Amino acid sequence: MNDEQKSWRLGGHEFSSRLILGTGKFSDAATMIKAIEASGTELVTVALRRFNREKPGDDLCAPLAKLKNIRLMPNTSGAMNAKEAVRAAQLGRELSGSPFVKVEIHPNPHHLMPDAIETYLAAKELAADGFIVLPYIPADPVLAKKLEDAGCAAVMPLGSAIGSGGGLSTADMIRLIIRDSNIPVIVDAGLRAPSEAARAMEMGCAAVLVNSAIAAAGDPVAMARAFALGVETGYAARQAGLMPKSDMAVTTSPLTSFLR
Amino acid sequence: MFLTVNGEKHEHSGDGTVAALLTELGATPDHTALTVNGELVFSRHWKTFKFNDGDTVEILTFVGGG
Structure with a gap:
């Protein structure tokens, strides 16, 4: 497979890495920078x-400015409603010079579940204002389609609650989102293991966004590399085409002409 | 003049420009975004902008986040 086939587009921008990294929870900036480099990511929140x-x-700003070929995607975390998210996005764009924005609005600190209605309103307004909008959403195929129609560049359904390490608990819904989506689907939140990232990619996700699983790992730099491999493996498997599933056993050796 | 900066009372002793306030607080201009009384003040306007007594100022920067 050549690099051209492996690359993907997000809001008119081309990326080769399908791993997006969050920068929260790292013990220090030096570890974060090494993890970003080890992951091969080109987009960080x-x-x-x-x-x-x-x-x-x-x-x-200072440590991130030293990295080359990395785009910033400011998030709107802390916003309790669409109005606050729009203002946070504008401030983020002013500070980063980047058109990418992760819209996240989760007013309840106990579960951090995204507010679908406020997220939709903010995403629509920001897309109309020229942002490349990636909303963090519940794994809801109807909402995902409405956000696509509203001009979002991608949708980012959650695998499980932010920082929980609950894995791909929403796999069935994410499959439905992917089936109908004309924009990239990126699993964001809840992943714990590189195998889960591989599974998301095998299902047809365009990319995954990982933060806690790397930042809170025993060795964040090594885990960043492991996630890069997981994403690459899952994507390669998707491209290769998984064999059909069967409820019955299907022989691999011929059942006839056995030595008697 | 007295300002409210990031929720706290702050006595500004400079000339009321953004540069003066940021220097006073030890903030790096390139790493900073600003709202005054809830409105975003773009960095391209910082040279001509002046604070008024009683302004509510928010000074923001990037931190780690997912």
Whole structure:
């Protein structure tokens, strides 16, 4: 397979890596940078927060600026409704110069489930304003289709709750989203193991977004590499075409002409 | 002049420009986005912008996030 076949497009921009990385929860910036490099990612998410003069080390701009060939995708985390998300997106674009935005609106801190209605309203407004919009959504095929019609560049259904490591608990719904979608489907949130990333890719996802599984791993840099391999494996398997499933055994050796 | 910066009262002793406030707070301009009284102030307007006494200022930067 050549590189051209492996690459994919998101809002008119071409990417070769199908792994998107979150930058939260890393123990320090140096580990985060090494994990980003080990993952081969070309797109990383960042969050917008108040400047804290007591903690200048929290500022990610300086370490991220050293990376080459990495695009930033500011998220709207912290927004409780569409209006706040739109403002966060505008601030993120002003600061990053990047047209990519991950719209995430999850008002309940206990489960962090996305607010489908506010997310839809924000995504529609931001898409009309020229953003490349990637909404983080519940794994709902109807909502996914409406977001595609609203001009989103991709949809990002959750595998399970943010940071939970619950894996691909929504696999059946994600399959339905992929079947009807004309835009990339990216599993975002809940993945724990590279095998789950491989499975998402085998199902037909265009990419996966991983943060906690790498940042909270025993060795985040090694896990970043492992996820890159998982994504690559799953994508290669999808391209190769998985064999059909059967409820019955199907012989691999001939059952006739056995030595008697 | 007195400003509310990121939710806290702040006495600004500079000339009321964005550059003066950011220097006072130790913030790096390139790493900073700004809202004043809820409105985004684009960095291309920072040179001419002046704070007024009582303004509510939010200074934002990127941190880790998923």
